Amino acid sequence: MTAAERVDDQHVDDRYLDYAGSFNRLEDEVCLAAPPESAMSELTADFSALAARVAEHRVDYDRRPTRYAGMSGLPHPILVPYEVHEDGPTSTSGTVEFGLRHMGNENVVHGGIISMMFDDFIGMFVSRSLGSGSSARTAYLNVDYRSMTPVGRPLSVSAEIASVQGRKAFVEARICDGETLCAEAHALFVCPADQMWPGVAGLGD
Ligand SMILES: CCCCCCCC(=O)SCCNC(=O)CCNC(=O)[C@H](O)C(C)(C)COP(=O)(O)OP(=O)(O)OC[C@H]1O[C@@H](n2cnc3c(N)ncnc32)[C@H](O)[C@@H]1OP(=O)(O)O
Incomplete structure (x- = not known):
């Protein structure tokens, strides 16, 4: 698409x-x-x-179009654009291409930008999956940088909900360059107390 x-x-x-x-x-x-x-x-x-x-x-x-573009992975002044290819209730996958503006060292992506990409990609997936609109909030986002992430070519990105406990969704995600794991994330997203999400069958408590 x-x-x-x-x-x-x-x-x-x-x-x-x-x-x-x-x-x-x-x-x-x-x-x-x-x-x-x-x-x-x-x-x-x-x-x-x-x-x-x-x-x-x-x-x-x-x-503001930036608001809607940011929530769709589209071109945006700050966020990293991505495309979702497969999207289910418990997992999602797609491609992301970091630009030259995202460089830290020569031709590789700045680590903070990778965290931002994960936060955006996972946050929107959790909101779609658990039906909380755009209100799922990052409680923590732990990123392990496994190998340098290249700029300027499509990389695969995927995430899955490992478990849901009440208002808490535990999510795992990764960015890969072909077979090479570039970075992986372990995150907790929390739904605000006044906006309980329906939960996902088989994952919720
Ligand atoms: C444009 C595209 C946007 C894409 C979305 C991107 C998502 C984001 O960037 S959101 C912005 C960044 N995140 C934030 O600003 C969040 C700031 N923090 C908060 O708002 C609150 O601390 C919040 C909502 C996470 C939790 O607060 P609150 O709703 O009062 O819940 P609280 O009662 O403290 O905790 C609920 C449960 O989560 C657990 N929890 C909360 N924070 C953490 C944490 N950091 N680590 C571990 N557990 C936690 C609590 O222990 C509790 O567990 P249990 O129910 O088992 O006792």
Whole structure:
């Protein structure tokens, strides 16, 4: 399923995806460039002017496309885009491609970005699976970095709910480059007390 096919609300359309994607390209280039002093002054002025132009279009929380893009794994100024290929009540899998803006060391992904990707990917999966809307909250997220995670090529990402105990969902997830395990996560997501989730048959208590 392409990114455009995943767009199912009025806030995010193909033009928005082009807009966010072109901003991602700018972020990539800023991370790679070392402009000389003269160009830097000019670019700083251009960036300031651009920020002011975008600021003219500020809207309330519920009308911000970033909110809906972030909840769908679509291009977003900060979050890492991903695609879900298989999605069930207890497990999910898909692909993720980290960009140049996500680099820590040369050509490998910054560890904090990997944690952020897991948090977003698992959080949205738990919310879909357990029916708590977008209210599942990360209580803890433990990440083990097993091998360097490359930027610029599709990697597989998957997660499964290991168990559900009342408001608590224990989840395991991993990112792999082919057969190589790059990172794995063990997480606890908690549903707020006033929003009990229905639970998943066979996993809940
Ligand atoms: C745009 C896409 C978004 C995608 C979603 C991404 C998800 C996120 O990033 S959410 C933001 C990051 N997380 C947060 O800000 C959460 C902040 N913390 C909180 O809100 C609360 O501490 C919260 C909700 C986790 C738990 O609070 P509360 O509802 O009062 O529950 P509380 O009674 O303390 O604990 C409930 C159970 O969880 C357990 N628990 C809570 N926190 C932890 C923890 N860190 N470690 C282990 N167990 C824990 C408790 O021991 C308790 O267990 P039991 O029921 O067996 O006694």
